[in-house]
Amino acid sequence: MAKSMCRAVGALVLAIAFLFPSAISVGAQADRGIAGFAPVRVEAELAREQKLRAIPDAAHAESNLRHITSEPHLAGTEGSHRLAEWLRDQYRSYGFDAEIVSYSVWLPQAREVKLELKTPNTITLGTPEQPIEIDKDTYNKDAVMAFNAYAPSADVTAPVIYVNYGTQEDYRALEAMGISVEGKIAIARYGRCYRGIKTKLAEEHKAVGLVLYSDPQDDGYSAGDAFPRGPWRPMSGIQRGSVQYTQIYPGDPLTPGVGSTANAKRLAPADAKNLPRIPTMPINAQDATAILENLGGPHVPHSWQGALPFTYHIGPGDAVAHMKLVMDYQQRPIYDVIAKLHGTNDGEWVVLGNHHDAWVYGAVDPGSGTATMLETARALGELVRSGWKPQRTILMCEWDGEEPGLIGSTEWVEANRAELQAKAVAYINTDVAVAGPNFTASATPSLSGLVRDAARAVQGPHSAGSVYDAWLEHAKRGQTELSGIARTQGGSEKMGEAPVDALGAGSDFCPFLDFAGIPSIDTGFVGDYGVYHSLYDDFYWMKTFGDPTFAYHATLAKVLGTVALRLDEADVLPFDYAVYAAAITRATNDVISRANQLGIQDATTQAVADASARLTASAAHVAQALQRSGYASFDAATENRINHELVSVEQALLAPGGLVGRPWYKHTIYAPGSYAGYAAEVLPGVNEALDRDDAATFQQEAAALAAALSRASVRLDEVAQLANASK
């Protein structure tokens, strides 16, 4: 699924991250050093990495993507099963111990998705995407019809109200205008937040249905030339997508918290809290025109006007719509592929993952990730063939059912939680691996230094410099454009580091980080990409616009391989908790000041402040102790214990009971916002309680947060003690 944000919002997030560069990483690589490696082992690691980075190859990636996109492969269909089997065989051919792990999950398929305008004239809408002559794949009759996964079957007829992006802010504006969607069909444009949040808000405001459309202002002709002239969404393009309330919990709706194994206890669908109760369907801009042109009522606020060629109105008016959805819900099998490269120490795992199911062809989402992962796997396999044995075990996972609701990853994490929490040192995700030339990364702050170091180690595909150089340059350009301030001369280094964002929602790192507390990374190359979740996200698009030479695929395979090798071979895991503690302290300071403004200033906020200060001190002690040690002086048992403790810090940040109201989400520092889009909500429990002015919940969440921070400090103190003791 990956996140889709309008470019402006994306740029803003980028800029904010960029304005507050991380503190200088105490664990960062010194002159010729590598974070986490004893000096004596650095040279061998650099040689190994160089060997690995020579292997990934554009032609291989292209041929992989051509195969991956040879037919539609929606989760729960035979196309997806066939792709899983092919992937398993590919991993096996690279020397991996690969198998398919299947779960039976509650999964809909669409039988009928119908939309009509009833008045002023009857017009049949819900038109499919048009084939385009130059791109033969767009003629395939097996392309799945456009629908929103987990919308219920329904048959409703009602006047229509335009709700802009359908965000909380938009409903507040409607309320101020005295307009209600109760009993109405809402029409919202895509963008600004996850479509499941749009559905939840429409449901909460008592709409009887929701129509989602792609406004050309957001990813169509206003953004740039539309497909096939350019990479943006044509008027006929439809964004499919799930409306599962993954913000409450992702995965199989009937088995929250446990794997959907044969014997798992399943909820009745009526009791599943992550299922929408009102129908939602996606349409293209052409169909939206027919509806929006017929809305009456007041003229919209200026920022609600999109790029269709008429004045937008809020409604209601002449437009009465009829929506009919017939959904076929069944237990259906999904097929994860789990491929292992066994290490010397099988008790520690480095996990990489990417999904393989797609809405239609999914050349970008997720095919570019799958093609890239295969090249990383081939490279690791060749290293093994040439005599290397991984220190830790490397898992490469190809998830099924990500599009309907992160199902394959969630069920696997839930089913293997205890083992993962004991063994997994980190999870590295890619999804939209290549949609353009701009490198982007999100990570738990402990891993931001590792991502930057890996990007520094890899040559950029079309520039003299490294991936990191281009990444920093692009961030600076965005920053400059945003602020309107001319770039300062020769100020590169002074402008901070390339931005690593917080992990939000929208891909398979979610169960790893938010449910199991595994430190995570998500990365890829982004760019001008308007065919998200449409028929047109296909091989032709990639070959023409996204990555014509496939150089970015090969480059990302090298980045992933470098990250994997460093995590695999490090003596002491390269987790930088000083950076993490600094990020947490900024966030707790913000939350305490918000609470103070609302009149809350008591023992709980003091406890959060104290715990945050203690965490900072503990992280500093660890950094000092490890730096003094030079990573060189530990015996194997101590090293193991240090690594075990380092990994456990992230798990210490989980609240055993989860967040109030959504217990599946256990992480106290990061969660997807309940209403706030794809972006990560930082300190979700306390911040959302403050959003709601809910002082009682705030107290409860603040206590849980302080406890989590204290547990993390204990783990860090343990590391410092172990490191100091073995000097």
Add this chain to the structure above:
Amino acid sequence: MAKSMCRAVGALVLAIAFLFPSAISVGAQADRGIAGFAPVRVEAELAREQKLRAIPDAAHAESNLRHITSEPHLAGTEGSHRLAEWLRDQYRSYGFDAEIVSYSVWLPQAREVKLELKTPNTITLGTPEQPIEIDKDTYNKDAVMAFNAYAPSADVTAPVIYVNYGTQEDYRALEAMGISVEGKIAIARYGRCYRGIKTKLAEEHKAVGLVLYSDPQDDGYSAGDAFPRGPWRPMSGIQRGSVQYTQIYPGDPLTPGVGSTANAKRLAPADAKNLPRIPTMPINAQDATAILENLGGPHVPHSWQGALPFTYHIGPGDAVAHMKLVMDYQQRPIYDVIAKLHGTNDGEWVVLGNHHDAWVYGAVDPGSGTATMLETARALGELVRSGWKPQRTILMCEWDGEEPGLIGSTEWVEANRAELQAKAVAYINTDVAVAGPNFTASATPSLSGLVRDAARAVQGPHSAGSVYDAWLEHAKRGQTELSGIARTQGGSEKMGEAPVDALGAGSDFCPFLDFAGIPSIDTGFVGDYGVYHSLYDDFYWMKTFGDPTFAYHATLAKVLGTVALRLDEADVLPFDYAVYAAAITRATNDVISRANQLGIQDATTQAVADASARLTASAAHVAQALQRSGYASFDAATENRINHELVSVEQALLAPGGLVGRPWYKHTIYAPGSYAGYAAEVLPGVNEALDRDDAATFQQEAAALAAALSRASVRLDEVAQLANASK
């Protein structure tokens, strides 16, 4: 003509003015006082004003406007002549001594205005505005075809380049992209700056022609519902307008600086510096679509994308256009109406003015002004009938030829310069008097307090409060929306005064202030108005959208009448030079700091700073002296001398030789920007020299500025001395 700005820019200007409210006016009315009136005369003045304000009437204004808009009346046509005669007769019927003053001026009429797309297909463009069934006036065959006044005849064929708004900034962006308009036809959208500046820039960049169009983003369907559903520009609507280089000098191109009387020496047209040398024509958004859709070349920068439903490209590409203009240039007569209400003191004049010529019907521009002026005149006439005799002589002027280039006012001011400079105490202009409900005013800073006081004295048409209350409220709302900050509770008064802008370009105050140094005011009610200079600016539009009850017409007539009465009856003219000096000091501080940044810091900047400080001190002395006097203790001769000196301060700010490069513009503090749109350029000589990095001109202009400020101080010192001496 009036200025037309896109709403966003308008809001910004408003906000800036609002952020810097004028200093508290020392001459402002005290408890029951009126600025400039001896206490003993206040009660009579208030009674007179109350009587006057009871007279203007919505039904009269409506009937006047219906007559004014009964046929098209472009300058130089019989329609305009007929209207002038009717106006003369109306003023006579109110008791004015009214006459027509005619000038013979160099004026074009359009015989053929043709535009074709030659490739990729031949399409005939230049389509006229479509009639609209509900609005019968739109069927009139006599409606003037759309053209740009003072475009030359020409016949050119060339590829097309899109230049966004065609501003200096846009050409800089094109240059950075390596794209030139040399030998090409440029297509620019209306907005951001005066169309004559767009033409000048296209000419300077060696385009062979310029096509101007109205993008729906700026005043069409993106802004709100288009006519006849709403007040905004329909796809077929065309903005006519002059492209005379009024920024160099306005009026008859052949007689710069002197009146176009029978014996005036005339330039050869080839020597007139305010005439464009490349053809320009206006088209509607429908025709623009045909051209813009066929442009190739790079995709435009994001802010250049308008609201037409496709991706904008810069060109060139397939689109080759053919422009043919046949213009009939002749000496043609124009007809000003000058109506006088003689006062006791015929040696001092209060001048009001408004133009009567229109592009087509001109219900808003200028009909609303003309209908309003007539009601003010009727009210003043009734006061005279009931026994009042004005103290000063009141002139009410109806200008012809404003649309092609402020011709009627400019020629009259040039022809009567000496008498005006000896007698006129102020000029009050209205043009777009009513285009909506929001009061707006521009004025020389000395008069901003008078405008605010008059607005406080007049009841708003649809609210319990005064015109001033609604004006301030609207400004605060704009400010709040702009800043995104919630309004502070009960903070009305703390947020400053309602904003009075600086006088820029685009209406008949220009020759009075910029050429003759007469203190001036321009005022009216504005709002959602997208039919500017089109066929649709007609009676139906006004009756349906602009002012259905004509209450705003009647209200503005009361404001104009109040301003006129106060200027007419004041003992000491209510000119606040403390406010003016503060505005000048802010501007000189800015200019000195700009100069310093460019490395200029010498005797000249010091002289400006000194002169500015001296002006502030002199203005403070005047304020103290007048306040102490209570306006009550002067003998008639002293009062006359004081008033004469007060009026002469504005003339002291003129540089006898005018601005470098455009000697017609003599005012050192205000001028229309040479390139910077409709907005006033403050301290134009020095600022534009700095814009061009022209240090030598800067020195020259700074010296002229310092001399002007010093002359103004001498006049103010004279006032203070007279006031103090007579205590």
